[in-house]
Amino acid sequence: MKRILVSFAVLTSLAGVALADTHGAIAYSPSTSAIGWSYAHANRGDAETVARRNCDSSANDCRIAIWFRNGCGAVAVGHRGGWGSGWGYDGREAQRQAIRSCRKQTGSCRVIRWQCSENE
Template identity: 80%
Template sequence: MKRILASLAVLTLLAGAGPALADTYGAIAYSPSSGATGWSYAYGSRGAAETVARRNCDDSANDCRIAIWFRNGCGAVAVGYRGGWGSGWGYDRREAQRQAIGSCSRQTGSCRVIRWQCSGGE
């Protein structure tokens, strides 16, 4: 019986000793003047995710900026009908969207999400 318990204890310890998952980063860029967005996901660093999001923002006004970056989670950008905008993040899409709408609503009314993205691509 002692051998069985000792074996179970060792197996339990080994089961939790697997490789750690790498952090993944994403970002969303937004142009307040043109409404253009760019995004990225599944990058190994914040800097790389932000660079790609800015590059993907097809913006003729040249004022794309990083609205939100996120690690192992999701981000969202919401805009209001009167020009305000906001962003938010969360561990899932719904929370990121809720945070973005709340941030936008503090500036203006009637906000809607225009872009969301999760760092893993989902």
């Protein structure tokens, strides 16, 4: 019985490690098109801080375009200055959502950055 309890405790602690949330974020400057991103952070705040810091320091309007937990985010821009962002459980879905969001603002759009909460 003791062996079973120890095994259960070990499995429970391993599952907790495997199921830990990871966060990422993408920051974007509409005026300069600068971009910064982050991944593999324990919380949203840290992910956003690093993404902003990685955005061009001369761009005063860098802001968080998207944050994501246990998934992926993307930013797309259009040829008329519009932009959009989206998230998904994988990079392909995040990009598709970003383009859909961007097209609500402008015509044709292209993804300029996508990132997952774990580096892929």
